[in-house]
Amino acid sequence: MNKGQVKGRIEEAKGKLKEVVGEATGNETTKVKGKVEQVVGKTHALYGDAKEQFRKSRKRP
Template identity: 45%
Template sequence: MNKDQVNGKMQDIGGKIQEEAGKMVGNKEQEAKGLKNQVEGKTQEKYGDAKEQVKDSLN
């Protein structure tokens, strides 16, 4: 596992928490920010996955 995979997963989880917190208090802005963080986190995680695949294919 590389840092992009870890950081991406953490951002995704944080975004889910932020989205749910926004829903609980009725704050649409926090919900939207949570969704944005989830997308960014998943993107970073996929980038990390790709890096791992390239590294593995070179070995």
């Protein structure tokens, strides 16, 4: 696992937490910010996944 993957997964989890808090409190702004953080986290994670895949493919003969 590389930094991008870890950072993305953490960001995704933080976003999910914010979304749940926003739903529980009825705060639409917090809920939307949570969804945005989830998208950003998924993007980071996918970038990290692609980087890792590329790195692994370069090691193979």
